[in-house]
Amino acid sequence: MAILPAVLALALASPAQPADAAFLAFRPAEGETFARHVFFHRPGVGMEEARADLAECRSYASSAMLWPREPDSLPPDPKQLPPDVSGGPLGPVVGGLAFALVEGGERAKIAAANMRKCMGFKGYGRYGLSDALWKQLNAGTPEEVLLRQARLASGEAPSGRRLDP
């Protein structure tokens, strides 16, 4: 078990890797906007701070639900979680599976919005990615993704256009 912190420390200390070049070099077309497929970067931030920032913002993003009902307890009672109207108002009509397809996309949008807000407040710039690069960025375990994003956030300045906050 003692080896785990050592591996983590090594990963945190590792400089930008060759695979990062593709993310850093991506240049979106003029006028193209990106709500979801992005990575973050802030000049001068250290890898460890970037990792902590990304982890904090991820906690805001991943906890969001599509139709959080009025809370009848705060903090939410773990026995009553999730405080979500399953399937939303149309759940019983549309059916769970159909709603799950819609809900998945909508929740992803909300998660992306929370991530964008949180990282924006922390002063990070947003940089667009193609679908293929986005998939590449998010491949692997959550910890691997976090480390990859932190390495990008704290590494070399991207050559692509900085998007609106």
Place this chain on the structure above:
Amino acid sequence: MFFALLALLLPVSAAAQPVHQFRSGEPVAIRSDTAYLLFRTDPRVMKDWFEFRFVREAGPPEGPAAPPRLAASHVEAGRNVVKTDADRVFAKTADSRVVLLAVPPGSYFLAAAGYEQLKAVGTCLWMGTVRFDARPGVVTDLGYLLASLEDWKTAIPELARVTNPPTKYRTAPMMVAVAVRPVAAGTPPPPGLAGAKIVPADYRAVGKFPNHFRTMISRLHPVPGVLDYERDRVIDVKAP
């Protein structure tokens, strides 16, 4: 069940008065055991369907820009969420829609803003907001609460340069931007409250806290002299 029983034993919850939002023309008899919240929205620059959520804290704040103190009992804490009804307006003037609420006394923070069509919480101000004391027997004047959809252009001066980004959020419950404009000195009392003791809210900054409502998150626009930010660090401007 445990928490329900606990709530019954807690004197704070037993003493709590039910929340009431006054209708237009409804007489107001100020009670000495009840606090009153007064705020305005501005019909000239914002839609009339925005609603707000206040949460009563479990105790006084633990320092400048401290995160809110929430009740240990879930059931009790749930009672501390105060939601406003966009359709229930106490008074209207040329430049305001006035909302008046009777609430249990205590320290409150502005927790979220949504809109009536949503039937859900809305956007929560988990990354920075304001708190204020609501004293018994007194009307606490919160000034203007201003809101716009993030994806829309707005004429609200505080938010005009914040909303309507080139990249829209396009979330299904729409993201809301919120600003507070404390009441200006010399503002006349709204009709129907001429005899009441009205005091301006003494706003203080609230530090960021977890996504308890599991909603979209944002933060309150900076309030001059009260709330500011250094990146994501909340600054209590009034702190010595």
